[in-house]
Amino acid sequence: MKIKMLIIVGLSLLLASCSLLEPKVKQSTLSANEKLLFSRLMALGDNIIAGYQSAALTEKHQKRSFVALIAQQGETPDFMQPYIGYPGLGSESYAGYGILRLKYLDDPETPNTVNPDPVIVAEPFADYPDFDPAGQPFVSDEVMFWPLPYNNLAVPGIYVDDVYKATTRLRSRSKSGLLDVILRNPLPDPYGYKTAFAQAKLFQPSLILCWVGMYDVLAYAQYNAINPVTEPPTTKKDFATYFAALMDSLKSTQAAVLVGNIPDILDMPYFHTVPGVVIDTVTNTPVKDESGNTIPLVGVEEGDLVLTPARVFIRQGYGLPANFPKSNGQPLPEDVVLDKNEQAVVLDLIEGYNTAIDSICEARKIPVVDMYSFFKEISQGTEIAGFKLSADFITGGFYSLDGVHPSDLGHVLIANEWLRTINDNLPVSVPLINVPDRISQIAYSDSLLVKP
Numbered sequence: 042m043k044i045k046m047l048i049i050v051g052l053s054l055l056l057a058s059c060s061l062l063e064p065k066v067k068q069s070t071l072s073a074n075e076k077l078l079f080s081r082l083m084a085l086g087d088n089i090i091a092g093y094q095s096a097a098l099t100e101k102h103q104k105r106s107f108v109a110l111i112a113q114q115g116e117t118p119d120f121m122q123p124y125i126g127y128p129g130l131g132s133e134s135y136a137g138y139g140i141l142r143l144k145y146l147d148d149p150e151t152p153n154t155v156n157p158d159p160v161i162v163a164e165p166f167a168d169y170p171d172f173d174p175a176g177q178p179f180v181s182d183e184v185m186f187w188p189l190p191y192n193n194l195a196v197p198g199i200y201v202d203d204v205y206k207a208t209t210r211l212r213s214r215s216k217s218g219l220l221d222v223i224l225r226n227p228l229p230d231p232y233g234y235k236t237a238f239a240q241a242k243l244f245q246p247s248l249i250l251c252w253v254g255m256y257d258v259l260a261y262a263q264y265n266a267i268n269p270v271t272e273p274p275t276t277k278k279d280f281a282t283y284f285a286a287l288m289d290s291l292k293s294t295q296a297a298v299l300v301g302n303i304p305d306i307l308d309m310p311y312f313h314t315v316p317g318v319v320i321d322t323v324t325n326t327p328v329k330d331e332s333g334n335t336i337p338l339v340g341v342e343e344g345d346l347v348l349t350p351a352r353v354f355i356r357q358g359y360g361l362p363a364n365f366p367k368s369n370g371q372p373l374p375e376d377v378v379l380d381k382n383e384q385a386v387v388l389d390l391i392e393g394y395n396t397a398i399d400s401i402c403e404a405r406k407i408p409v410v411d412m413y414s415f416f417k418e419i420s421q422g423t424e425i426a427g428f429k430l431s432a433d434f435i436t437g438g439f440y441s442l443d444g445v446h447p448s449d450l451g452h453v454l455i456a457n458e459w460l461r462t463i464n465d466n467l468p469v470s471v472p473l474i475n476v477p478d479r480i481s482q483i484a485y486s487d488s489l490l491v492k493p
Contacts, residue, residue: 079115099129252301277393311444340372
């Protein structure tokens with residue numbers, strides 16, 4: 042098997058090259074104890090903590106993930122992540138695509154729209170012949186053959202129990218395609234066929250950041266065209282059982298542990314960008330009937346949430362009333378509509394998951410970073426360093442182009458939330474990230490910021 046042979050050969054490589062490591066801090070302000078805490082930093086979890094953004098995992102954004110930023114602040118030596126080459130691997134990869142890219146903020150084919158009509162495309166693998174998504178998706182042999190576990194072993198798309206149970210995609214509950222890539226199984230001993238937790242434990246971590254559980258409910262709420270989710274979401278009872286077992290495992294390492302709770306995913310732009318009414322394709326504003334009322338899409342009831350992928354179906358005529366041009370006479374598919382009952386299931390699960398996280402972590406004296414409240418603050422709108430941030434799609438600044446995962450700027454703010462919790466609960470005082478400095482480094486296409 043090609044990948045196995047390459048890994049065995051590659052383990053003989055020296056660690057001399059530092060081209061892919063995070064930048065070194067030239068003048069340290071940390072004490073010896075603070076440096077010791079961050080010396081063997083390890084991250085476990087699912088999408089956001091992995092650095093997943095705009096529907097893919099790729100080096101450009103992994104290096105700007107909140108874990109990478111925390112490692113910089115804590116001066117973690119030889120910090121390594123499973124850096125994936127461009128255009129990355131993610132939810133579009135089964136169809137031959139990587140990361141999403143904003144092509145136009147306003148579609149040039151409809152230049153007179155009242156509201157911007159963005160055009161977002163997925164980068165095709167065919168345009169990047171040097172990228173090998175199946176055999177060697179990493180940016181270099183140095184990354185692929187790194188002879189230690191990665192400092193960040195978070196895997197997009199996994200469920201909470203996969204952290205300590207899953208060794209490969211087929212030996213997991215989530216069947217995440219990125220498990221085999223990030224865990225690099227089959228690896229030679231001593232890491233061969235080890236779970237993310239088992240690899241982390243062998244690393245003898247000093248500090249573990251763990252944020253997992255969002256995908257246990259997000260997989261149920263999202264539209265999944267290629268790999269539809271056939272199983273119900275993780276029950277509250279099972280989640281509590283799995284999470285308790287995971288926390289006991291993490292505590293057994295003797296490392297300091299921090300955990301993030303679950304945001305309200307229904308606040309995310311993925312669930313709010315597409316209105317449930319007919320939109321004029323010329324002006325990009327709601328169409329109104331003779332009485333001045335908006336016209337609901339066929340298949341959408343009052344209170345339903347229309348998911349972002351519904352745009353594709355609407356362009357094909359789904360959901361448009363029969364008397365409208367381009368209507369195909371079919372209602373909007375149920376899979377791209379989250380009705381009120383399904384929304385209630387999601388909210389009940391998130392509340393149950395977070396209740397379990399709080400009680401389990403309190404009993405084990407594990408600090409919890411309140412990501413639920415933080416994301417709520419973003420959804421209500423907030424101002425940071427002179428910029429207004431919100432949950433608005435594209436222009437809100439906080440979310441990436443998939444409408445679920447934070448942008449580079451979002452990761453800066455998340456990093457500071459985790460650093461505050463670290464400083465409040467551990468005997469350290471690590472400097473927070475200077476947000477204005479980071480904003481000046483973020484490209485326009487990565488985060489469209491709106492000044493007050």
